[in-house]
Structures are given as C-alpha cells and as structure tokens.
Amino acid sequence: MVIEVSVEKRMESKARHFRLDAAFSSREQCVVLFGPSGSGKTLTLQSIAGLVTPDAGRIALNGRVLFDTQSGVNVPSRHRKIGYVFQDYALFPHRTVLENVGFGLKNDWPWRLSRDDRRQVMEFLEAFEISQLAQSYPLDISGGQKQRVALARALIRKPDLLLMDEPFAALDTLLRVKLREELAKIRRAFDIPMVMVTHDPEDIRVFAETLVIYEIGRVRECLHFLKSDGTDLEEVLAS
Numbered sequence: 001m002v003i004e005v006s007v008e009k010r011m012e013s014k015a016r017h018f019r020l021d022a023a024f025s026s027r028e029q030c031v032v033l034f035g036p037s038g039s040g041k042t043l044t045l046q047s048i049a050g051l052v053t054p055d056a057g058r059i060a061l062n063g064r065v066l067f068d069t070q071s072g073v074n075v076p077s078r079h080r081k082i083g084y085v086f087q088d089y090a091l092f093p094h095r096t097v098l099e100n101v102g103f104g105l106k107n108d109w110p111w112r113l114s115r116d117d118r119r120q121v122m123e124f125l126e127a128f129e130i131s132q133l134a135q136s137y138p139l140d141i142s143g144g145q146k147q148r149v150a151l152a153r154a155l156i157r158k159p160d161l162l163l164m165d166e167p168f169a170a171l172d173t174l175l176r177v178k179l180r181e182e183l184a185k186i187r188r189a190f191d192i193p194m195v196m197v198t199h200d201p202e203d204i205r206v207f208a209e210t211l212v213i214y215e216i217g218r219v220r221e222c223l224h225f226l227k228s229d230g231t232d233l234e235e236v237l238a239s
C-alpha cells in the first residue's frame, strides 16, 4: 500500500485541550503507531477512517485522496473502504454474531440481511472458525471470539485497509500470543494492508514494517524496517 497521512486536530474539553499535528507516510503493508497514552494515535486512526474530521491535512490511500482540506475532499467513512477493529471491539450487544458480522456487509442503518447476505456471512464465519457462534450474543462469547467477530465484521466487505486499535490489549498473555499469530495469518491470507495502534513492543516485532513513534501530539520518528536503512528494531525498542 501507499499511505500518506497528515492531520491537524484540536480537541477541546472543559479543563484542557489537546493539539494533534502528525504526519507520516509508508509504502509498506504493516504500519504500527506506537507511543505514550494520550499522544494522538487513536485520533489519527479515527481520522484515517473518517470517524473524526481533522481541522486541516491530507489523507491518501493508494493514490486515492480520502481527505484534503485544500481541495475540500472528505470522503464519507462508509465510502472509504476501510475496516476498523475498535479497542473494545464495539460489537452490538443485542445482535447475534451473525448480525454483527452482517452489519459489516451493510455498514449502515437500517439494514436487513437477504438470504444471499446470510449465506455470505455464514461462509465468512466458517472461514474464521466461529460459525458455531452464529446465533450467540457478544455477552456469551469469550474475548478471543469477540475479537474474531470484530475482525470478520471489519473484513467482510474486503476493504483496502484494516485499522486496528490495540487489538490484543483486552486479552490475557497466552491468548495474545495465539491471536497475534492468527492475525498475522489472516492478514497474509487476505493480503490486506494494516495500520495498528499498540503499546506492546511484541506487536512491533511481529507486525511493524513501518514504525511511527508518537510523542504528545506529534510524530517523533517514522522508521521503515523493510528498507535497508540500517535501523535495528531491538535498538529502537531498547531506547
């Protein structure tokens, strides 16, 4: 993929304000955003997805401009062809697994699943090995299963990009190792580029081809590991 991101956004709340002014670009398939809590990683992800509108900037994916204040482009979120897996998965609690994944197909309210839609969702659930959960509700399934449902929902429309916000943060260590491997496999099988937000250095080791290091409100460094620029990941992680 080729992704270019440059976003400025001022967030105001009663007692404080935050200013994001971040830019990076990558030609690699896996970009990891890493940095301290509250540094603006999620805001960047939400801007790419079109869930937050930057005050200024430009976002382009594979040459397609999604947002550009200069030319007035702001492609609506549902037309960006971007899948998003939220930090807490954001599954609809009163909808079954089948309906949650089906929402990814429709991506808008109100929606109804046709017989063909249902067949497509069931095939997808089988590919993700969660077809036995089709009629279960999010409250009745495990954290790892919830993540698979969220991932299936994000991928069912075959997006151009997958965004993942701290995908393993809510899981215990053993499950984290297993699901990290699974995600790497699924990502390769779908051949889908990804931008991931994480606090976990192990995610960087496994996924980062481009590493974007944030400090409060800005990008401190953007490192490209696939290019032979001599960057040593272990040195970066130790610093």
Ligand SMILES: Nc1ncnc2c1ncn2[C@@H]1O[C@H](COP(=O)(O)OP(=O)(O)OP(=O)(O)O)[C@@H](O)[C@H]1O
Pocket: 011, 012, 013, 018, 035, 036, 037, 038, 039, 040, 041, 042, 043, 044, 197
């Ligand atoms: N809707 C909002 N209103 C006001 N401030 C906000 C809003 N959303 C985010 N912020 C502020 O913007 C800053 C950046 O938030 P963001 O969620 O992007 O950080 P982050 O780097 O993803 O943090 P974490 O790693 O803890 O998830 C924070 O100070 C946060 O409080």
